Amino acid sequence: MMSEVFLPALLPLVPLALALLAPGLVRARPRASTALAAAVLAAGAVAMVARVPGLEPLREAWPWVPQLGVEIALRLDAFTAWFAALVLGLGACVVLHAGGYLMHSRHLPGVVAALSAFTLAMLGVILSDNLYLLFLFWEATSLLSFLLVGFHHEKEEVREKASQALLVTLAGGACMLAGIVLTHAHFGTTSIVGLLERSGDGSAATLSAGALVLLLLGALTKSAQLPFHFWLPNAMVGPAPVSAFLHSATMVKAGVFFLATLAPLLSGHPLWTPLVAGAGLLTVATAVLRGARESDLKALLACTTLAALGFLTLLAGLGTPAALLGFVIFLTAHALYKAPLFLAAGNLEKTFGTRRLEGLVGAVKSAPFTGLAFAISGLSLIGLAPLPGFLGKEYLLKATWAHSPILAVATALAAAGVLGLGLKLMLPLLDWRRRPEPKKALPLFMTFAALLPALGTVGLMISLPATTHEFLGAAATALGAPEDAAYKLWHGWTPAFGLGMGALVLAVVVWRVLVRPNLPPLPDSLQPIFEPAFDNLIASIRALAAGAARLLQGGRPGLQIGIMTTAIGLLAFVGLDAASWDFPAADPAAGTGVWLLLAPVAALAAWLASSARSTLTLLVALGFVGLIVALMFLWFSAPDLALTQLMAETLLLFLLAGVLKKTGVQATASPFSGGRALVALAGGALVTMLVLKAMALEWDRPVSDFHLTHSKPAAYGANVVNVILVDFRALDTLGEILVLAIASLGATAALGAARRRSALPFDSDSAWLATAARGLALFALPVSLWLFWRGHNAPGGGFIAALVAASALGLLLLVRHPRLDAKRLRHASLRLSVVGLLIALGSALLPVISGGEFFTGLWWHSGDLHLGTPLLFDLGVYLTVLGFCLGFLRHFQPNATQSPN
């Protein structure tokens, strides 16, 4: 059936569409759009709940990176559908609440979008059937919760706490990714369904402890378990709806979800239960100790969340069918009571202007609807029968008793502490003797949003006896509870019931202790140590980074470059195999005379360039270096290179001279430095050795031979170098001219409009120079065209021809040719670049239109004349390079309307 197969895939699209549409819609119609978004999410929740009865597990997968085992795989069974319904339903309440809570904030559209995206990420975690895909959504929840928690980002404290939460969860996530890779390697699959099929075959026991610990680091950081618990109470700095969502159905629940999902498989590992269950139980204890000293409503609620997460982790750590049965009811009950508690806390804060318990005594009476939500949820938290919270506690104790009575007693003691916290939280607000004055009326959205999930608690309580097999029981069975699981209120006089009653009685005693206002401070041995340790760690990493930056980037690029070149040089030297030498054979035709001439001149020029005392010496030295390189190209059979080198060198010196003259930057070398000389000479010697090695090698040259063989018959060009550029490797060339065009744009951006007023830096009023320049330009332009035309068969081509033309224009600029004014040059350079790129691209696309492949040459023949798209491409190169050169040269052109002072 279509709808069945695609449902898991379509479901996440709902919040995705919301996230994309929300900013625009909410800005235009805040109330209506927020209500609509909530309604859409709620509809998704209803659809999901309706799918739960009789749902056979579905799976759908699309390949992504098959080599790495990454696929887009989604699964849906009764449990994931139930959990998804919780996420969507509470998401609806939270969005609705945010619509009231942040009604006057201009950030509301962003928050609604972020909440929708957060819902999407959480659904992704739940529905993924590939561990890598799950990881992606996992990290997305961390990032989005950072945005949401950091809502009041103008406050320093909020930024710190949000960053802390992000760092803890992301560090855990990174560990988890490593754990996933190791798990993948061990089990040979990344599918959760596939992994769970291996449950009980003993393969989990041989998983390395490292892999297990890495996975757990991810899950325990996310679910805020000891020793990573501290981020959760700190994340209270977020707005109330955000806290409600993070604490009830998302974020921290992703952690326990991951644990419970893999529990049937991984509880086969000997370390699983001690580590996970231990962390859970210790977290509960920490939460009680911490909560006993809190008098801030939200902080106290956060401590009860920590405790609930501890219990859920404990159940996942046991991993038995009975424990998973308890997990589902505890999770559901907690999600349904924690969301309204936080939303109601937000309402009370808005109404009475405080979150302190002392200020809220009797608040339920003054804010009846919010109070009702608070009361129902609070009673469920305390675990009063027949509310779902009671069932959660009951099945928790049952599962632990089945594991070991000692554990069950410990759990009951911990539960007593948590119930004590619940009483501390509830009773002052339910105090009927007092009635605080409300300071503000609440938007309807907020009251309604808080009441809705509380009504869900009531609904679950009423419907549970009749529907337990179809809904919750089916969900529990899908997670790994026994077949035909069902929840019953009354089990007879079991030890679990006794422990539960005992915990309740003890809780009253605990509460009498806990509400004492002057509770002694914690003894030193119980002071929090993990949070300061984490903060110190982060602080030292920051200090290390700052120190490294000061050392390496303290305004001395030489140090940085020196370290890099030395490191590269050492690496190259190690790989050089300096012991064996095989000197290259010289081409006898090349002769030695030319070397005896060129090499000393090159050495002298290099020496001068490194120690030049004046700008002129430097320019002459650089010119000589360039000239000698060009002569080498010419002598060793590379006429195209020689021409390109000559032209590029000319233009470069023109630009360099202009810039130095204009800016007055001193080109003189700084005083001699022995250290620098040592590094430089060592580098030079190393390169000399490398070149000798490289030249002595006999290269296998199938590519070059292919080019030589096919140049004439396939590409109708005798000049193989040009054919390579415009035909065989034309895509590379296209990329290159694109880079040139971008460099030219970058220069324009860097210099901006201010430069247009600049004048030519050279005094060039000499008449004979002007005449000579014009004559030369007149000669150079036809030469440029000629070089372009012959390029395919003889030395020349688009690059060279364009550089020749640019040099001619440079000369004309030097003598202030009247027709080269600023505006015209700017337009010309831009147009040439764009037109050139378009022509080059068009020549590549033409064959596509006629059914060939990108960059296939199309040819038209007439006798000895061969015209084809490669020639067109070369024209594109010509124009782009010319435009690029003009783009730089024009910064030196004189302004006709300005006196050249």
Added chain:
Amino acid sequence: MPILLAITIGLLVAAGLYRLLGPGRIDALVGLILLGQAANLVLFASGGLRHNAPALITEGMAEPTDPLPQALVLTAIVIGFGIIAFLLTLVLRGTGKEHDA
């Protein structure tokens, strides 16, 4: 005499590195120009040095030289020119003299 070419390249590298490591304002620029020339020559030399054997297909030609390094070096020259030209505009910008024209 390939060894002379190798030494020439080594000297260019040494001169380039020396300037690159220097503290002056355009030391890095001059160093890059020299290193660029040297790098082009290294690439060029790796194709084997042959006299009077350009990669032009003509009748009766024995064996032309390897055209591939030449094509690479040709684009390298132009790109190198582009980079230096861009750096020059940064020098122009960085000196803050653009308003005194």
